[in-house]
Amino acid sequence: MYAGVKDMAVLVEVKDLSVTYDGEKVLDNVSLNVEEGETIGIIGRSGSGKTVLLNVLRGLDDDIPASGQVIYHVAMCERCGRIEPPGKAGGTCPRCGGRTSLFSHDILNGADPDVKRSISRRVAIMLQRTFGIYGDDSVIENVLKALGDAGYDGDRINRAADLLDQVKLSHRMMHIARDLSGGEKQRVVLARQLAREPMLLLADEPTGTLDPKTAGVVHQNIKKLSKDLGITVLITSHFPEVIEEMATRALLLENGRIKMLGAPGDVIRAFTGGVEAVERREAPVGESIIKVDSLFMKYFSVDRGVINAVNGVSFEVKEGEIFGIIGRSGAGKTSLTNILTGNLEPTGGVVEVRIGEDWINMCEPGYYARGRAKPYIGLLHQEYDLYPHRTVIENMTESIGLEFPAELAEKKAILSLQVAGFDEKRSKDIMDKYPGELSEGERHRVALAQVLIKEPHVIVLDEPTGTMDPITKRYVVNSILSAREDIGETFIIVSHDMDFVRMVCDRVAYMKGGKIISIGKPEEVLPLITEAMI
Template identity: 85%
Template sequence: MATLVDIKDLTVTYDGDKVLDNVSLSIEEGEMIGIIGRSGSGKTVLLNVLRGLDESIPATGQIVYHGAACDWCGRVEPPGKAGGSCPKCGGPLSPISEDILNGADPVKKRNISRRVAIMIQRTFGIYGDDSVIENVMKALDDSGYGGDRIMRAADIIDQVKLSHRMMHIARDLSGGEKQRVVMARQLAREPMMLLADEPTGTLDPKTAQVVHQNLKKLSKELGITVLITSHFPGVIEEMATRALLLENGRIKMLGRPEDVIKAFTGGIEAVERKEVQAGGSVIKVEGLYKKYFSVDRGVINAVNGVSFDIREGEIFGIVGTSGAGKTSLTNILTGNLEPTSGMVEMKVGDDWINLCEPGYYARGRAKPYIGLLHQEYDLYPHRTVIENMTDSIGLEFPAELAQKKAIHTLQISGFDEKRSRDILGKYPGELSEGERHRVALAQVLIKEPHVIFLDEPTGTMDPITKKYVINSILSARQDIGETFVIVSHDMDFVRTICDRAAYVKGGKIVSMGKPEEVLPLIQEIMK
């Protein structure tokens, strides 16, 4: 196959720190390259530079795209199509080579960028007020698709296994379903290269497998070149034809996926969950229902007659496929969503507080003791890390105490002491996605809640950082008796850290018990 992209001595520097350091790589047409490395190693920056649209990235070096451009309409195809006819207008395709960092023709650069799609981790770039099919149809319009848009959109939605949500409003979908809408929108563009940054980090294993199979199929059938980043070694091994390991902005290793994974994971010690005697109930749920009404689907039971309790000091897991009702259940438990019926009570001091009842002495009294890190978390982009952790959430500390508290909390979230000090004055945009996620976790922990809800807490974390976070959660539970509720698709994480787990399906809890009892059931269903 012909070379699609030549990267030569690519360097990106922020405030004297080299995020990418003399990276050189040739990407062949139609191959699938897996990129793995710790948070902050430069994976996301590399993809954004390759996209070629962000002029603010301080990049030097060369990124030369080789392709075949139509002499009539300017459409760019992979280099192997040179000498053929344009699929859009029938014009002749002539070879081109453009360095998008140094003096590329603006029109050709724009035409190249139109043929490069990107999926950014945890960023749901969708039209929230539109239905799923309308979202995909708009993407087809943007790409200039000239056929039957409705049928083409329906086919793409079926490819990502979302036909049962085709008419749903996008904002009402679960996080995993939104991620599949994002993928459908990118596939609608029929790109010659797809840059996928942790595309399945927050999806359940079954849905992730569907996405992986679709990517591999499209890459093979349509010749789409794919660059995919992941913190999960199994994803890289399953999908990539080649893999590269980034470390501190440099390519440490490039080669067979199995060899690269071995180099990346070597020395990571497993963390064992210790049995801990939990206290009495801290949250009680009885007969909980949440019904939604849809014109096309009628009554939807997002939460369907759920009853259970969460005990003080335990780490409780909630697992299930995308759309099973986990998000709705979590939002009710945290006081952010009104149930249709049922009861949720939380123990505050010696009193039981009704979370379903509004008012200062009811839900208002319990809410300050509930921490929530949602998978669609956000940080204030124009505030520093320490400001995000203190000022922006109403915590007023003297400067010296604020710094001490922030450093301590950042360490609990997986940073070492040096990095904790280094990032206090940095803005979120100067951190990697994995680092931003850990800062968001620290933002929750610094408020010292009684019960902490973590929604997909490890979706963007590499195995080493995940180990630190596991140890931090276990330490917080052991040292101060903190209670955690973890909603996750990461089965290994749940198995390692949770005392009990509830398997949610169709809005109901169909199994509850120790992870080793519950997870085999869900994994069998997800095969």
């Protein structure tokens, strides 16, 4: 405990914070003051420590091997113990009417776990690549459950409706959550977090897999709520434009240390200064390997009726081609790729995949039909998952049914990790690590390597760069281009990252409302979607 607060504007004071896993410092003597009401943008390469820093500030994970101090300077009600930001000190508690006074607590070393829990209840988090909602419940039911978890004792129905109005989602109140687009799901997450009445919002790559226009809606929601409700925000991103748009200050992490802290523009220039552009390399392609003709996928929703997720789509993909599918959230891209990979049976139409000399109908079930083709089609979904209690090498071999001798398994895994963007040394270093010991960006590349190790004929990548920094993205672009040049690999890539699509794709299909609006070279199609998504 600390008797006073040196600066009433400081909400969180981080002193000499270090986190060490197996002798490796993930955070290295980080010191930082977070002022009440500001928005700090945190940028850095995968593995720089961004996610770990947010998880320490959240204060819920006692298993993080952290040392140093994380001191929250708050206003605490003398009667009921409710926590408020320090600027509310000397005022009246909104819960019980008691008086609030300044109070400081070190959540790493404090002796009172009840105080730590009280502080943590006022800290909300939006996690990257996971929506954290109840998919089978309606939107308002999701928010009502969050209010119940937060112990809200007022009129929950009206409060839930108010929260949905704050995130501009009142028009989706009765929709089933799984039927929402990615951007709408993130706004449900934001409403659920606002139900906690947070004084601090930790946003960890909240829009990495959303198209620019949808991401902009989420960003504006966060900015407005921060201003209107006085919420302090820490947001991580690999995208410099997100930091520039959102932050009042920016922090550059490099190898667990603060390399720079200052104006967003200055920090972004320091981060992107060493990133070289990658030019798309043309390569000859073969005959068609995938044929799609008049494909339909219809869903029925009680409140929305018939939804045409895929609406009469036709196209072909050539062997050795890198084919992109782009469009806003909800355009039908994910439904289309799930049909292509045999994980979803369409309502109508034909999808054929060439295996050897034979054309396989993916719409026909059975071992000699869809079952024959599926092993040759690899999919990395944007909401991928790794087994948390298995090492990297186990995730890449045993967990997906590949039985290799140990020596061959390790060699194959290292080669696949290098294709996914790791250098040889790091590939060897992480063999025996668990997913929780890696950064989110590193986990994503392991998941990509897990697909590559199966040697598929066609690889479908759903938002492969959503959480990658520009340098890692450059490695992945070169890896995809090299895999195509060296072994003739065919890729279908779904992405909102227009720079990535421009660098890597031979052709691009622009989807809107379940239809393909335009198809052609990136330089022909991208201006259309860029104008629609800005």
